[in-house]
Amino acid sequence: MATGRTHRPATRSRGIPEATVARLPLYLRALTALSERSVPTVSSEELAAAAGVNSAKLRKDFSYLGSYGTRGVGYDVEYLVYQISRELGLTQDWPVVIVGIGNLGAALANYGGFASRGFRVAALIDADPSMAGKPVAGIPVQHSDELESIIRENGVHIGVIATPAGAAQEVCDRLVAAGVTSILNFAPTVLSVPDGVDVRKVDLSIELQILAFHEQRKAGEEAAARTAAGVPAPAATNATDGAERTSATDQGPDGDVPAVMPA
Amino acid sequence: MATGRTHRPATRSRGIPEATVARLPLYLRALTALSERSVPTVSSEELAAAAGVNSAKLRKDFSYLGSYGTRGVGYDVEYLVYQISRELGLTQDWPVVIVGIGNLGAALANYGGFASRGFRVAALIDADPSMAGKPVAGIPVQHSDELESIIRENGVHIGVIATPAGAAQEVCDRLVAAGVTSILNFAPTVLSVPDGVDVRKVDLSIELQILAFHEQRKAGEEAAARTAAGVPAPAATNATDGAERTSATDQGPDGDVPAVMPA
DNA sequence: CCATCTTTGTGCACGCGTTCACAAAGACAT
DNA sequence: ATGTCTTTGTGAACGCGTGCACAAAGATGG
Secondary structure, eight states: OOOOOOOOSOOOSSOOOHHHHHHHHHHHHHHHHHHHTTOOEEOHHHHHHHHTSOHHHHHHHHHHHOOOEETTTEEEHHHHHHHHHHHHTTTSOEEEEEEOOSHHHHHHHHOTTTGGGTEEEEEEEESOGGGTTOEETTEEEEEGGGHHHHHHHHTOOEEEEOSOHHHHHHHHHHHHHHTOOEEEEOSSSOOOOBTTOEEEEOOHHHHHHHHHHHHHHHHHHHHHHHHHHTOOOOOSOOOOSSOOEEETTSOOOOOOOOOOOOO | OOOOOOOOOOOGGGOOOHHHHHHHHHHHHHHHHHHHTTOOEEOHHHHHHHHTSOHHHHHHHHHHHOOOEETTTEEEHHHHHHHHHHHHTTTSOEEEEEEOOSHHHHHHHHOTTTGGGTEEEEEEEESOGGGTTOEETTEEEEEGGGHHHHHHHHTOOEEEEOSOHHHHHHHHHHHHHHTOOEEEEOSSSOOEEETTOEEEEOOHHHHHHHHHHHHHHHHHHHHHHHHHHTOOOOOSOOOOTTOOBSSOOOOOOOOOSOOSOOO
């Protein structure tokens, strides 16, 4: 999950909650899969299961878009795909630029999930002159000197930053100055942007640290449970077979932790 | 969901809110930067600005950890770095495996932000036999057949899935069966896991779609405003003029994590 | 046309997270 | 010591998101 939205003042033109917007792509993906299997209609229960959410939540989310379901039947898959796509703005073409063509930038350039959703990689930009002209994912890399002209000529509004942390703010400033108003930031830095520019952040290191926290907590609880039961430490042989599955959408529960104190 | 623990009164003191946990890595990064500049103490106001959050929120977050500040002075940087690191479990070694060494997997393997936070890439695993033995980021790729033995022998509890969507659930099942209890999923699929396993999802396509939604909304508002004012459509001439910046982060040398790549 | 069954759409209550505002705590000067 | 000044820590209010539970709506069958 990414944090770091710049919140805007009021604007109640469309009263769709942020949390709902964040789930729409999830629904869209599940619906697209159903569509490819030529499933005509789907109930909120089924779709919710496929998307890993609560069915009541899903119905409420859809209610913000309008009443697109039929009671006693469910939702028309094709129609819903269209409505959500339109709501998300995916029916139009979104040219994006990726700045910083290292490992991650190249991975993003090759990522297939973009084109299928209306996103088009308009250009790949890197500060290293020796990268210029080299094709990545079939697109020749261009030097950062041309950043401004590329953005203006292609009418780019969305930029992806995949540079090292040190270069991120400067790249961000140039993107914004050239007309970009939405930024997806992979660099581990807090970007400061003018009002009206949206920033979403994806930070691999942070995600892992959050996992580590829960992992430590689990280890602590387990140790406490073992101590209480007098059971020796287990090998890695666990029994996951019979365990019931839950949809992994929500994060773990919280409880108390003995908090292992290292020296 | 994942509410497998209705019992346990749980000492309230250790119940750190999920939202707070998600911000601790952010504070830690800002504090590390201060530490490297040998700044001895920092006020909640300053640190909050550096991390891009509200100062009251920051103080409340820290209050869940304990009272580590000094009124009238602020927080001791070094001490706070230690406390947060300990709380997040970063004082211990976390071996992780990365499954799926495509573009993204390789980017992750090369990502410097891991090692500096106590994470160690124990192995790279791929299903393609021709990849076996080939070094990526200095680590030889191993075939998926050895997944179980690798995990058991290294005591791996955290797994990263960077495979195509189609393979993700099977990989997930095998990871869990072998003892992994925390998963960072980059594949665009909803993973189902047994109770007690944490999953965090990073979805590039979803982030972009959320940006597109806001972008469309901004475009709509702007168009409406123009129509109302009778102003013609603008070229790419933007108005980044003297807008003040949100999240004032005047940090210059954020010499934190040696990011992703030489860009 | 009526009865029954299914599934949507939503009013409502609850809990979590955020923010404000201020008293308490300590540093520092006199 | 005493007063002033700075900054923390937190009580309380508020708003948002979630999930329950149910009435309304429509399909379906007789």
